[in-house]
Amino acid sequence: MKTDFIPIDYDYFDFQNRNYIKITGRNSQGKRVFLIDTCPIYLWAILKPNLSSQKIKKLIEKISRIKVKTRERTSKVEKVEIHDKNFLDKPVKTLKIFVTNYKDLPEIASSLGLEEIEKRRGYDLGFITHYIIEKKLDPLNWYEIEGEEISNSDDYGGIGKAVEADICIMLDKHKKVQEKKFTPKTLAFDIETESGAFQIGSGEILMISLVSDNFKKVITWKGNENKKDYRYVEYVKDEAELIEKFIEYTKKISPDFIVGYYSDGFDMPYIKARAQKNKIKFDINLDGSQPIFSRGISTTAKTKGISHIDLLRFIRTAYAQYMQSETLSLDDVASEFLGENKKEFEFKHSSKINSEEWDKYFEYNLHDSVLVFKLFEKFWPDLLTFSLTIKEPPSELSRAGLSKFVEGYILHNLEKYNEIPERRPKHEELGKRRQEGPVEGAFVLEPKPGLYEKIAMFDFTSMHTSIIISMNISKSTLLEKKEKNSNTIKTKLGEFSFTKKQGFIPALLNEIFLYRKKAKAEYKKNPNIFTKARSNAFKVLSASVHGYIAFFGARYYSKEASSSILGYVRKFNQDTIKNIEKEGYEVVYGDTDSIAFIMGNKTETEIKDFLKRLNSKLPGIMELELEDFYKRGIWVTTRGGTTGAKKKYALLDKKGNLKIRGFETVRRDWCTLARNLQNRIITLILEDGNEKRALEYLKTVIKKAKAHEISKEELIIKTQLKKPLSEYKATTPHVIVAKKMKEAKMPISPGTIISYFVCEAKEKKALVRDRVKLPGEKGQYDAEYYLNHQILPAVENIFQVFKINISEIIEGKRQTSLGDF
DNA sequence: GAAGTGGATATACC
DNA sequence: ACTGGTATATCCACTTC
Numbered sequence: 001m002k003t004d005f006i007p008i009d010y011d012y013f014d015f016q017n018r019n020y021i022k023i024t025g026r027n028s029q030g031k032r033v034f035l036i037d038t039c040p041i042y043l044w045a046i047l048k049p050n051l052s053s054q055k056i057k058k059l060i061e062k063i064s065r066i067k068v069k070t071r072e073r074t075s076k077v078e079k080v081e082i083h084d085k086n087f088l089d090k091p092v093k094t095l096k097i098f099v100t101n102y103k104d105l106p107e108i109a110s111s112l113g114l115e116e117i118e119k120r121r122g123y124d125l126g127f128i129t130h131y132i133i134e135k136k137l138d139p140l141n142w143y144e145i146e147g148e149e150i151s152n153s154d155d156y157g158g159i160g161k162a163v164e165a166d167i168c169i170m171l172d173k174h175k176k177v178q179e180k181k182f183t184p185k186t187l188a189f190d191i192e193t194e195s196g197a198f199q200i201g202s203g204e205i206l207m208i209s210l211v212s213d214n215f216k217k218v219i220t221w222k223g224n225e226n227k228k229d230y231r232y233v234e235y236v237k238d239e240a241e242l243i244e245k246f247i248e249y250t251k252k253i254s255p256d257f258i259v260g261y262y263s264d265g266f267d268m269p270y271i272k273a274r275a276q277k278n279k280i281k282f283d284i285n286l287d288g289s290q291p292i293f294s295r296g297i298s299t300t301a302k303t304k305g306i307s308h309i310d311l312l313r314f315i316r317t318a319y320a321q322y323m324q325s326e327t328l329s330l331d332d333v334a335s336e337f338l339g340e341n342k343k344e345f346e347f348k349h350s351s352k353i354n355s356e357e358w359d360k361y362f363e364y365n366l367h368d369s370v371l372v373f374k375l376f377e378k379f380w381p382d383l384l385t386f387s388l389t390i391k392e393p394p395s396e397l398s399r400a401g402l403s404k405f406v407e408g409y410i411l412h413n414l415e416k417y418n419e420i421p422e423r424r425p426k427h428e429e430l431g432k433r434r435q436e437g438p439v440e441g442a443f444v445l446e447p448k449p450g451l452y453e454k455i456a457m458f459d460f461t462s463m464h465t466s467i468i469i470s471m472n473i474s475k476s477t478l479l480e481k482k483e484k485n486s487n488t489i490k491t492k493l494g495e496f497s498f499t500k501k502q503g504f505i506p507a508l509l510n511e512i513f514l515y516r517k518k519a520k521a522e523y524k525k526n527p528n529i530f531t532k533a534r535s536n537a538f539k540v541l542s543a544s545v546h547g548y549i550a551f552f553g554a555r556y557y558s559k560e561a562s563s564s565i566l567g568y569v570r571k572f573n574q575d576t577i578k579n580i581e582k583e584g585y586e587v588v589y590g591d592t593d594s595i596a597f598i599m600g601n602k603t604e605t606e607i608k609d610f611l612k613r614l615n616s617k618l619p620g621i622m623e624l625e626l627e628d629f630y631k632r633g634i635w636v637t638t639r640g641g642t643t644g645a646k647k648k649y650a651l652l653d654k655k656g657n658l659k660i661r662g663f664e665t666v667r668r669d670w671c672t673l674a675r676n677l678q679n680r681i682i683t684l685i686l687e688d689g690n691e692k693r694a695l696e697y698l699k700t701v702i703k704k705a706k707a708h709e710i711s712k713e714e715l716i717i718k719t720q721l722k723k724p725l726s727e728y729k730a731t732t733p734h735v736i737v738a739k740k741m742k743e744a745k746m747p748i749s750p751g752t753i754i755s756y757f758v759c760e761a762k763e764k765k766a767l768v769r770d771r772v773k774l775p776g777e778k779g780q781y782d783a784e785y786y787l788n789h790q791i792l793p794a795v796e797n798i799f800q801v802f803k804i805n806i807s808e809i810i811e812g813k814r815q816t817s818l819g820d821f
Numbered sequence: 822g823a824a825g826t827g828g829a830t831a832t833a834c835c
Numbered sequence: 836a837c838t839g840g841t842a843t844a845t846c847c848a849c850t851t852c
């Protein structure tokens with residue numbers, strides 16, 4: 001049997017004490033292909049240097065006799081080979097020790113604590129990763145595969161019969177073929193549960209919506225009394241049948257991906273809980289088994305064959321950093337990327353919903369799935385590219401953090417360098433690393449507060465990554481002491497030198513760097529929300545390489561490397577500032593990898609030429625680029641101080657677009673009154689080049705605020721609850737509000753955005769937290785608070801640039817000179 | 822009792 | 836615990852004069 005094949009989802013099973021991989025995918029006819037395969041299982045033993053061949057021979061004999069007995073099976077060493085490999089860029093003599101079962105590798109490794117063996121490695125990758133590395137059957141690549149058809153066979157426990165696939169193959173041969181077009185079949189889903197049922201499984205599932213290509217369905221057992229199907233609504237008799245129908249449709253549609261939003265944390269565990277309650281099976285997996293729920297920081301619902309993706313988790317890692325939305329709610333995310341919102345629906349207990357409202361509810365439910373479906377469609381190219389680059393399956397990657405992205409990429413590409421994988425740090429090591437404390441980070445230049453005209457901004461392209469590549473920095477390229485031809489950098493931890501002989505990590509990162517460049521070029525050529533999101537996703541990936549090296553959980557963690565990278569970051573930025581100043585420019589500001597300076601009487605062409613000259617002196621792939629030219633910009637002082645505030649500025653580009661960083665305008669924990677006011681004031685000042693109109697505008701707002709004419713909506717302050725209430729040491733306003741919410745039986749958990757406004761107090765000196773009210777509560781807002789604690793701080797230092805004292809205006813002290821207060 | 826200081830907390834920048 | 840460090844700013848508890 002022969003077919004072409006694209007692997008999508010990976011899983012494994014044991015049969016007669018051997019490990020088998022099972023891969024679900026498609027062929028180019030769209031048939032579902034299910035593939036079973038095995039691979040050699042082994043680990044590496046790195047030998048002490050200069051062992052005699054006699055000694056090695058004896059050692060091999062000894063190792064060959066090793067057997068490990070566990071409750072389930074006896075695993076034994078099957079074969080031992082000698083190999084010349086590299087470990088951390090150094091040549092080593094190793095034994096490749098083959099055993100019967102992957103799960104026993106750690107046991108075997110611990111029985112190898114022998115004198116002749118220096119290190120044991122390669123037993124902690126996980127079977128799927130091990131398999132992909134070993135057999136090079138990479139996710140989402142196209143292959144020509146050959147093997148025995150086992151669809152109707154009882155072999156391997158009859159798995160071929162059990163699984164619902166068009167073709168089942170026991171793999172014999174495979175070879176990579178040219179890339180073909182692949183559009184995954186997707187099913188988006190969303191459930192609605194009894195209102196007030198915040199605990200997983202505590203109330204009934206009222207309906208479930210399903211959306212796929214040309215398929216829209218809401219399955220329900222509620223609403224309309226005669227329970228007749230109409231439009232997309234399909235009635236079932238009860239909750240149990242609803243779940244069964246859901247499974248039935250899923251199998252019928254047979255998608256590659258079943259996609260939800262927060263479905264790891266809600267929909268999937270909820271369905272599971274309700275299935276249990278109804279004493280039915282939630283057997284949605286292709287092989288008839290149930291999803292596996294893993295606990296941990298967040299629950300994960302892994303399905304088999306039909307790959308479950310919780311889109312929220314992928315968005316959180318890959319896009320959240322650069323998103324405009326202030327929450328990652330489906331409504332906000334859809335609004336940002338699709339320009340569409342959720343439908344409105346007022347939740348109430350199902351017994352109180354009338355038939356017209358049920359219709360709205362169904363529509364609401366369906367629309368959620370529509371949004372999820374569309375979002376997945378848009379983000380699929382990115383998940384695909386990440387999966388192709390990192391060589392981990394999409395179900396894995398969509399839930400992974402950034403360290404996993406980087407580490408996965410390294411592990412899957414070690415073979416090019418004949419490298420043996422480093423192990424995951426053990427518990428002790430983790431503790432030690434975390435105790436060490438942070439290393440000195442980047443340099444931020446203190447700005448001189450003021451309004452500036454004609455500003456140019458340069459920044460380094462993927463600075464940390466290009467430093468790692470150009471200066472060849474990594475755990476394995478670190479020299480014990482300075483050598484003649486090495487890259488040396490002084491840091492607070494000491495002076496570190498790195499060999500110029502390229503290490504495997506810097507070599508590997510080059511590719512990530514190129515992806516970043518490509519995505520950025522794509523965005524510049526075709527700027528839209530998605531090319532932007534993609535460019536940023538690769539920016540995140542590229543930027544996280546340094547974070548990975550400094551991450552205590554990393555296999556290739558290196559404090560020396562991290563501190564050296566940051567040393568170079570400071571050096572390159574500071575050197576460039578000096579060079580720009582030497583050229584006669586006034587540098588206004590710089591943060592980590594960027595520098596802003598006044599163009600003065602120089603033209604854009606002159607500055608671009610200057611940039612070229614600066615670049616010609618930079619080593620390796622280091623590159624300084626023009627971020628943009630700006631018409632005007634403003635930098636302010638810190639609050640109550642005279643020094644320039646870092647990480648806070650606003651720029652107006654030549655097209656009239658504002659770029660605001662750090663100001664309250666961009667902070668979600670300030671009320672919209674203050675944010676909008678500040679935004680308006682910055683806009684007016686930057687557009688006009690003076691403060692006149694801005695000041696007039698401010699006065700009108702102050703007047704309105706004093707007269708209690710501001711709508712409550714604009715006064716709501718939103719703060720995120722970051723941990724369980726019980727863990728808070730300080731009693732802050734948002735904690736008080738959260739407690740109120742809890743008493744009112746409103747759902748709160750870490751991550752909930754707490755909304756409140758500040759009211760007038762009976763006592764004069766009441767603390768803020770004693771005056772907070774929920775948005776729904778009645779009460780007059782405290783004008784004094786909003787004037788002095790929201791409006792004033794938001795605009796004070798902006799007007800200070802023009803030597804105007806806003807607090808006097810607010811207090812009304814200089815009425816005569818400043819107008820009608 | 823005002824003023825200053827420092828811890829806890831949240832959020833942003835790169 | 837799940838990439839890093841740098842920075843601003845609030846609110847509150849506490850100390851100091």
